[in-house]
Amino acid sequence: MAAISHRRGGSPDYTWPGYVDALTTLLMVMIFLLSLLSVAQFTLSSALNSRDSAIEQLGKQIGDLASQLSIEKKATQSLQKDLEQLTLQLRQERSERDRLNADLAAQRQSADALKIERDQLTERLTSMMAERDKLSTALQGAAKESEAKAADLQKEIERQRIELTRLAASLAAANNEKGKLFEIVIQFAAILAVCWQYRQRLWTVATTLPRDPKSQRFTLNLVLAFLPAALLGVLLIAKIKQYLFAPVPVATAFIVGGLLILWIESRKRTPRISAVDDIRPADATWIGFAQALSMIPGTSRSGATIMGGLLRGLSRPAATEFSFFLAIPTIFGATALELFKARHSLAFDDLAVIGVGSIASFVSAAFAVRALIRYVSGHNFKVFAWYRIGFGLLILATWHYGWVKWT
Numbered sequence: 001m002a003a004i005s006h007r008r009g010g011s012p013d014y015t016w017p018g019y020v021d022a023l024t025t026l027l028m029v030m031i032f033l034l035s036l037l038s039v040a041q042f043t044l045s046s047a048l049n050s051r052d053s054a055i056e057q058l059g060k061q062i063g064d065l066a067s068q069l070s071i072e073k074k075a076t077q078s079l080q081k082d083l084e085q086l087t088l089q090l091r092q093e094r095s096e097r098d099r100l101n102a103d104l105a106a107q108r109q110s111a112d113a114l115k116i117e118r119d120q121l122t123e124r125l126t127s128m129m130a131e132r133d134k135l136s137t138a139l140q141g142a143a144k145e146s147e148a149k150a151a152d153l154q155k156e157i158e159r160q161r162i163e164l165t166r167l168a169a170s171l172a173a174a175n176n177e178k179g180k181l182f183e184i185v186i187q188f189a190a191i192l193a194v195c196w197q198y199r200q201r202l203w204t205v206a207t208t209l210p211r212d213p214k215s216q217r218f219t220l221n222l223v224l225a226f227l228p229a230a231l232l233g234v235l236l237i238a239k240i241k242q243y244l245f246a247p248v249p250v251a252t253a254f255i256v257g258g259l260l261i262l263w264i265e266s267r268k269r270t271p272r273i274s275a276v277d278d279i280r281p282a283d284a285t286w287i288g289f290a291q292a293l294s295m296i297p298g299t300s301r302s303g304a305t306i307m308g309g310l311l312r313g314l315s316r317p318a319a320t321e322f323s324f325f326l327a328i329p330t331i332f333g334a335t336a337l338e339l340f341k342a343r344h345s346l347a348f349d350d351l352a353v354i355g356v357g358s359i360a361s362f363v364s365a366a367f368a369v370r371a372l373i374r375y376v377s378g379h380n381f382k383v384f385a386w387y388r389i390g391f392g393l394l395i396l397a398t399w400h401y402g403w404v405k406w407t
Contacts (some may be wrong), residue, residue, distance in 0.1 A: 006089055025090060027094075028170055053101050061361070101389055109240075112317055143371070171223055182357060188335045189357075189358035189362040189365070190361045190362065191328060191365075193361075193365035193366040197369045197370065200323065214277055218276070220281060220284075221280075221281060221283075221284035222329060225284040226329045226333075227287060227288060228289045228292040229288065232295065233292075237294065240297070250297045250298035252297030252298070253297060254298045254388045254392030254395065257299055257300070257385075258384075258387070259385070259389065259390070260299075264386045266380050269310070269316070271315035271316075273313055273314045275315075276325065277288045279314070279318070282314070283309075283312050287308045287312065287322065287323075290307065290311075291304055291326060301323075304328065305323040306320055306323045309311060309322060309323065316376050317376060320372065347403075
């Protein structure tokens with residue numbers, strides 16, 4: 001059905017049925033367009049929903065990526081710190097490597113120097129070995145020559161030994177008699193030097209003895225101090241010579257005496273007797289028994305009396321002076337006794353030797369007495385103690401190892 005009809009002239013024919021058809025057609029077109037629009041709207045809505053879902057998922061993915069990125073950033077920072085530490089460690093290792101290389105180079109140089117020195121030493125050793133061979137050859141020739149000379153020398157030594165044995169026997173015989181006599185005489189000269197040193201005091205005592213109580217007490221003290229050694233000497237001298245004149249007893253006396261001196265000198269004491277005139281008879285008797293200990297070989301008479309005086313309360317100068325005074329009757333008595341025993345050994349030909357020895361003994365004793373008095377005024381006897389200990393140990397060593405034949 002046609003809504004519009006055309007006329008003959010070709011222009012359209014606008015009638016009612018034509019408008020209806022046109023409107024119907026337009027309505028159908030509009031319905032179709034609305035359908036298309038609904039479909040498009042539905043499609044667009046679905047697309048938008050899909051887009052929102054996609055956007056939401058994309059947001060989650062972006063959040064996950066951001067978290068992962070943050071973690072990776074921290075890991076990257078940690079890796080960067082580790083890289084910095086590794087870089088620093090690498091630098092240190094490079095420095096250590098450079099130092100080791102330098103040390104290695106120095107050691108190589110040292111090794112080269114040592115190698116050169118080794119080569120030089122090898123050359124010197126080779127030269128020395130050649131020289132040794134030459135010397136060995138020369139020594140072999142000299143050895144043969146020296147063997148002949150040694151045989152001749154051995155014969156000469158044997159002859160000289162026989163002559164020395166004869167001479168030693170002669171000297172020993174002379175020493176047993178005239179040697180002891182010579183010792184006695186020079187000992188007498190030494191005590192004369194002590195008398196000369198104290199001549200004024202001895203003269204005063206001798207001239208005032210009958211009337212002066214001080215001189216009488218001084219003389220009594222000397223007698224009391226002299227008697228113990230004199231009496232014990234007469235009773236025990238034979239036994240002492242028989243049993244105590246040996247290396248071990250003498251060395252023991254030296255060592256024990258030194259230890260006693262150290263002990264006495266280390267004690268704190270206040271002297272109660274400052275002068276010889278203040279000594280009482282009991283003090284003199286005590287010192288006399290101390291002097292009797294000097295009969296033991298290796299014990300000093302003066303050391304025993306001085307140490308005995310110090311123990312008794314005497315001052316050091318007073319003990320030393322009284323020891324010298326006590327030596328006068330003691331050594332005079334011993335000298336007179338020994339001189340009487342050796343009277344048959346006296347000969348006119350010995351007077352020259354005895355005279356020279358006596359003069360030397362007198363002079364040396366005079367200087368020794370003065371020097372000792374000056375020394376003890378400001379010093380102790382510890383140095384003598386150590387000397388005694390050292391000498392005693394030396395005697396024991398020479399006896400033990402047989403270095404000296406003690407008789």
